Amino acid sequence: MLVNIGQLLTLRSDRVKAGPRRAADLKELGIIKDGALLSQGGRIVSAGTTKDARRDPWLRKNRAKVMEIDCAGKVVIPGFVDSHTHPVFVGPRLVDFEKRTEGASYEEIAASGGGIRSSLEAVRKAPKSALAAKVLAALNEMAAHGTTTAEAKSGYGLTVDSELKSLEAIRDAASLWPGTVVPTLLGAHVIPAEFQGRSQKYVDAVCKEMIPQAARRKLAQFVDVFCDRGAFTPQETEQIFASAESHGLSVRAHMGQLSQTTLEPFLRFNPASFDHMDHVSDSDIAQLAQHDTIATLVPGANYFLGLEEYPDARHLIDAGVPVALATDYNPGTSPTVSMPMAMSLACTHMKMSPAEALAAATINGAHALRLAGRKGSVEPGKDADFAIFAVKDYREIPYFFGADHCSMTVLNGVIAGGE
Numbered sequence: 001m002l003v004n005i006g007q008l009l010t011l012r013s014d015r016v017k018a019g020p021r022r023a024a025d026l027k028e029l030g031i032i033k034d035g036a037l038l039s040q041g042g043r044i045v046s047a048g049t050t051k052d053a054r055r056d057p058w059l060r061k062n063r064a065k066v067m068e069i070d071c072a073g074k075v076v077i078p079g080f081v082d083s084h085t086h087p088v089f090v091g092p093r094l095v096d097f098e099k100r101t102e103g104a105s106y107e108e109i110a111a112s113g114g115g116i117r118s119s120l121e122a123v124r125k126a127p128k129s130a131l132a133a134k135v136l137a138a139l140n141e142m143a144a145h146g147t148t149t150a151e152a153k154s155g156y157g158l159t160v161d162s163e164l165k166s167l168e169a170i171r172d173a174a175s176l177w178p179g180t181v182v183p184t185l186l187g188a189h190v191i192p193a194e195f196q197g198r199s200q201k202y203v204d205a206v207c208k209e210m211i212p213q214a215a216r217r218k219l220a221q222f223v224d225v226f227c228d229r230g231a232f233t234p235q236e237t238e239q240i241f242a243s244a245e246s247h248g249l250s251v252r253a254h255m256g257q258l259s260q261t262t263l264e265p266f267l268r269f270n271p272a273s274f275d276h277m278d279h280v281s282d283s284d285i286a287q288l289a290q291h292d293t294i295a296t297l298v299p300g301a302n303y304f305l306g307l308e309e310y311p312d313a314r315h316l317i318d319a320g321v322p323v324a325l326a327t328d329y330n331p332g333t334s335p336t337v338s339m340p341m342a343m344s345l346a347c348t349h350m351k352m353s354p355a356e357a358l359a360a361a362t363i364n365g366a367h368a369l370r371l372a373g374r375k376g377s378v379e380p381g382k383d384a385d386f387a388i389f390a391v392k393d394y395r396e397i398p399y400f401f402g403a404d405h406c407s408m409t410v411l412n413g414v415i416a417g418g419e
């Protein structure tokens with residue numbers, strides 16, 4: 001039981017509509033002052049005030065059995081749900097990083113052999129155990145920053161064997177981490193060099209080998225496609241989505257990072273999320289406002305690429321599109337595991353309010369992974385996922401950027417990290 005919580009952000013509110021949070025509902029944090037939170041067996045039992053918890057007859061009787069943590073006025077939030085990460089890689093891309101400081105663009109670096117393709121060789125060669133160790137290290141670092149649920153994509157192998165190996169590494173790391181991991185097959189990240197000019201052959205490998213095997217072996221819950229200039233075309237993306245659907249896997253996609261793609265034709269596949277969304281048309285925004293597909297914004301990528309433009313979060317939110325925030329943790333464009341940093345960028349560069357950023361990083365992230373029944377808010381019956389921040393006011397979380405103020409994270413009832 002946590003007591004003396006300065007602000008307990010439950011994100012629970014009777015005022016909000018069911019489903020992903022849209023428009024004004026994104027600001028509803030359900031804050032309880034001087035809060036208390038009881039969990040048992042990995043589930044939240046109750047959330048209320050410390051005063052009420054002290055009066056509770058069951059708690060009075062069972063005090064000796066309850067482990068009490070005095071939060072001394074700190075802030076408690078639902079654990080972050082980081083719904084977009086690429087943790088299966090071996091090393092950082094320091095040469096690309098340096099080149100970028102000299103003015104090279106994302107596409108210039110990719111054309112000169114850097115970018116996603118430069119991570120392939122190391123992942124193809126690495127033993128599964130080495131990849132799993134990398135993934136686990138990233139998950140632990142995420143937990144230290146308040147994340148309790150993470151989506152994890154493959155996508156740096158791009159052969160049938162190395163993509164399946166990457167998914168196995170995610171599974172093995174997840175089995176050693178107390179939080180929740182959602183695995184995604186991103187075999188369609190880029191066309192690997194050996195398939196240059198024969199992209200249909202590679203799409204066939206994704207559709208006829210990777211997806212069926214990942215589905216049969218239950219190694220992935222989602223199939224993702226990088227649909228953009230220089231990656232996969234809308235037609236190829238539809239083929240891959242159709243294959244995923246026929247094998248019982250849900251879909252999500254990287255969309256609109258470099259160029260605008262018309263989103264409407266994909267909606268029949270009921271994608272969980274479209275991610276990046278730097279370039280999106282007004283008519284697609286109007287469509288998305290009528291659907292539960294989440295627009296997942298990853299401002300860490302814009303920041304790290306040194307871009308001046310960020311996704312137009314204000315337009316999306318005000319139009320009624322449900323927006324989530326994620327880190328896009330990856331070695332090329334967003335090497336951060338910090339959801340507080342993503343929130344800070346959302347506030348400073350996308351004009352989201354701290355409250356909107358917090359809800360986008362928790363409950364709407366849970367919707368983006370189709371886990372909102374269990375994750376993303378502090379409510380009785382949900383999983384005991386929460387993070388304690390050593391601040392007095394939740395707005396300090398995005399305000400003090402670049403610092404980790406998370407002092408304890410509880411993942412499915414298990415304490416990780418700590419001061």
Ligand SMILES: [Zn+2]
Binds near residue numbers: 084086254328330
């Ligand atoms: Zn990504």
